[in-house]
Amino acid sequence: MMPVGGQRWEMLERIGTYAAGELEGEEARQVEQLIFERPEYGHLAESYARMLVWLSTLGSEPVEAPEAVVGYAIRRAYISAFMRSAEVFVSALGRSYIDAFVYYLGLRRERHGGGT
């Protein structure tokens, strides 16, 4: 058991950074010195190394998405594209009807040609 309150937490992170191979130069040497002097820090670094191997092993395993996810995503995109086209079609049709109605009622002012 090892207390990790306050500064201990900082040390916990530092040893983790070292175990991940992300410390260089003087910083790395300082941590190596601590590990050499304090066996519990060495133990901590080993725990980190083991955990990082687990994470990377799990991360490198192939994971396939359930078929339902793939099918759903594609279906939704097709439906959304269809709805978009339908919306464009219906709004164009509506505009044409309104234009025809306006023309039928004679509400539209005739535009005179803009010749000089």
Added chain:
Amino acid sequence: MSSVSDQAFAIRASRGDLEAFRKLVQEHSGLVYRVALRILGAEDAQDASQEIWIRVWRNIKNFRGDSAFSTWLYRITVNTCLSVRRKESRRGEREFSGEEMTFLPEPRDNDADPEAAALGAEQREQIQAALGYVRAEHRAALVLRHMEGLSYAEIAQILGVPDGTAKGWVSRGRAAMLVALSEEDHGSRGTVE
């Protein structure tokens, strides 16, 4: 699919090409599901993956190819997962008090050799459970770094934070994960900062 053809398919999909979008979904559904699984756990991963692809389709018209498609996809994936987490009740979460910690148990024979580090079902469950106790942002950073193998620059771009913040989140996530793993046999826990 190479990143070049990814870009090409993404550009075509951004113009409404459904066939190109279908190819992107088929090619990258594993990535999306995998990241959702690690960040959210098995229970929520499927629903989140479906939500992610809806968001991708809705936003792909804004994809201009300025960044790699995979980076853009990671960003939507992680943001969606984090927003799912934010919606959840924060009941049971607590700050990490850091009184004591135990180390991971001594390795069994096969654990000692990283080459033979095939994970058993129990370890898998432990890792997934421990991830659940790490704060969501830190967990996302940890997953991207140590499970997806991304650089800090990529992580920073995906999370929309400076490089230094990304490094800090990974570091905190790593420490919190170790604490959570070592406490596996202890009683109830909250979110570890």
